[in-house]
Amino acid sequence: MGEPSRYISQEELSKHNKRGDLWISIQGKIYNVSDWAKTHPGGENPLLTLAGQDVTDAFIAYHPDTAWQYLGKFFTGYYLLDYSESETSKDYRKLLSELTKMGMFEKKGHGVFITLCLMAFLFLASVYGILCCDSTWVHLGCGGLMGFFWIQSGWIGHDSGHYQVMSSRGYNRFVQILSGNCIAGICIAWWKWNHNAHHIACNSLEFDPDLQHMPFFVVSSKFFSSLTSYFYERKMSFDSFSRFLVSYQHLTFYPVMCLARLNLYAQSFILLFSKRKVPNRGQEILGLLVFWIWYPLLVSYLPNWGERIMFVIASFSVTGIQHVQFCLNHFSSNVYVGPPSGNDWFEKQTIGTLDVTCSSWMDWFHGGLQFQIEHHLFPRLPRCNLRKVAPFVKELCRKHSLPYTSVSFWMANVLTLETLRNAALQARDLSKPVPKNLVWEAVNTHG
Template identity: 75%
Template sequence: MAGEVKSTRKCSISLEELSKHNKIEDLWISIHGKIYNVTNWAKHHPGGDLPLLNLAGQDATDAFLAYHPLAASQHLHNFFTGYYLQDYAISQVSGDYRKLLSHFTAMGMFDTKGHTVFFTMLLMAVLFCSSVYGVFCSSSPLVHVCCGGLMGFFWIQSGWIGHDSGHYQVMTTQRFNRFAQILSGNCLAGISIGWWKWNHNAHHIACNSLDHDPDLQHIPFFVVSSKFFNSITSCFYDRKLNFDCVARFLVSYQHFTFYPVMCFARLNLFAQSFFFLFSNRKVPNRVQEILGMLVFWIWYPLLVSFLPNWGERIVFVIASFAVTGIQHVQFCLNHFSSSVYVGPPRSSDWFEKQTIGTLNVDCSPWMDWFHGGLQFQVEHHLFPRLPRCHLRSISPLVKELCKKHGLPYNHVSFWKANVLTLNTLKDAALQARNLSNPIPKNLDIWPPLQQFLSNTRLHSGT
């Protein structure tokens, strides 16, 4: 049954039978009750094979509709097995979600992008030119520090353009859209757009799954749940996330180190980009991506070198990294304090998982530029292809749908979102300090540290 069925006779298989085809070498999915064999397509899928693998052996209709335009349905017949899903039915919440999606499509909202991209690029040009001008034309150390901060704000706005271009076409053609991705990501920010899409697609499909969502896997620095103490295996990185003595120590103080680490979180993105581009995995347009990264690592060090001394150079770099840390904090606010789970995403509650795993940030319309669409995280996760200029307008409709089905529509102020995130980190930190919860014995721990932990338990009476 693993091969393609050529018979045109309508026949059906059960959901239990479909669930057996959930491996990379035998990958079937259901869309609108039709069964498709996408085993050979997985390695060519523009969004990577992980989204397909995470939903393998299930009905993936909601996710497919969320991430693909109607035109994509025309290609499905190439993978049709001839089988239909037995007793196929959809829940009320999925039905209402699909109606809302069709409504937005009929209104042309997915094609109307407004002037957000133009104004964002204009702001980027002002920030970049101001930073460069200050470096070249001023001798004031204070001005140079401010220029570093402007560079950080420039990277933040560049990140929003990269994020948007990865979800939908921000330019008139695919070629120009690809140019925008490489320019905003690789050339201007030093981050591989290919790595980001690989990571971000997995995050969206498996939102807040501790073992499938890479955006929650930050051991040894942070954990958002005590479930990480059992050293769970990351299905994204394909390795065990060891909660050893070093991780226990760092996590024990994570609510204090959160903001300082976020100031330098960009270093991790640089490292992940290089690991991705020089890995053995298939990387689309690898040479193009590497050349784009090379552009960044030429212009940014060159700009820094024009500062008069090493002290000002270091402060400039720290200022640019620290300001960009605001964006890394924003990434965490939307998910760290929300509901988490272990295991692959289930298509049967796809809508529910997207809503309970995300948090909106309340802000005035004039501050939308600052949050880049992340302030409407619930709407973005439900309709990832929707240009961010429409997220505010659809918010009441999404809120009403959540209320109708008894689902949470989580939204708090920026300040409260920070408080909730820190509380989540603090709760996990206090649990990590509990030495009665031993480190798993199957981990190799430096003997002196193991002895120290053992002695501490004896003296504490645990």
């Protein structure tokens, strides 16, 4: 007879939730991934965020079937007592299995090739206009083309970060560095670190970095309590300065989005020159150097400083469309405080996102974000297949009485501005005091 199975309770499992003592459950089997977290391809943040929980749905969403073979060496010999799966999870796992059998995760179509051709055209047109034309208006248009060039590089960088868009991992890595670091000046390592955290903790005010834009924007009055960002490991202080900026956030939203790339540049350098472990740090830095050589050099060919500034502003402003798109899918959706739960993966992903309704010929413009619900449920699914699986997801949401929100691009903007305006009006309520900042305390210190 075999050795009898050993069990631990959910309460006992939840105690193993920190660095050096990190356990998770997958289909009721307990795994010790304390050491693996240090070299986990997705970074340690996703494991730490869901540590001490059953993470079956998150695991199957992010990993192909081949990943199961590596779990054995982490098995503790324990099983989760009273392990069960909800009806929603059962249907979600069944749908994912069916999509896998249909080859939906492998069929990538010709989208990558078309995107690369479009990027090449936009870049060459912009360079040609600067080098071969003297018209100020042409130079302004070239700035706009550069902005659209960056948008398309962002889409393919996003795709290559979620699944292999090329024939090999080496080529896929090349596309990541090319589209992110070399073309856009954004560290792909920073993006993956940030984006993985966003997916795992979708719309958690404390764990999702995509909602942590204090002091410029808040999507909920819950931020007025000065929440802690567990991603950035700091307190998000809502002081008098934050209150002032937030009070007008619905008016400053679009202007700030026009300059949002400056923050991404800063975050890239902060990560690369920090003590945090960054895979392939040398490649990342070299890629950024390529960007900071070719872009300033191209700008320098413009005839005067006025046109140079105009070109930079135009390219940044057009790319601001993409930064707005990043916000539309989540700002007006349901938010919560605290860590995510592995037991309601499907529910959290659906109520925390919304789709943007559009015709198929406009898919190039949205880059897959128009099917954000589907993307969050199946992050490895190639962009070209998101439209195909949308009816199945919608039916699953209907079956389990979950919202499936899909609105026009215009309405998504309206809902986002309404969310920002509501929080702004609450911030203007002067009857509610805010914590004093350090400057105030220093000026008003006596003795």
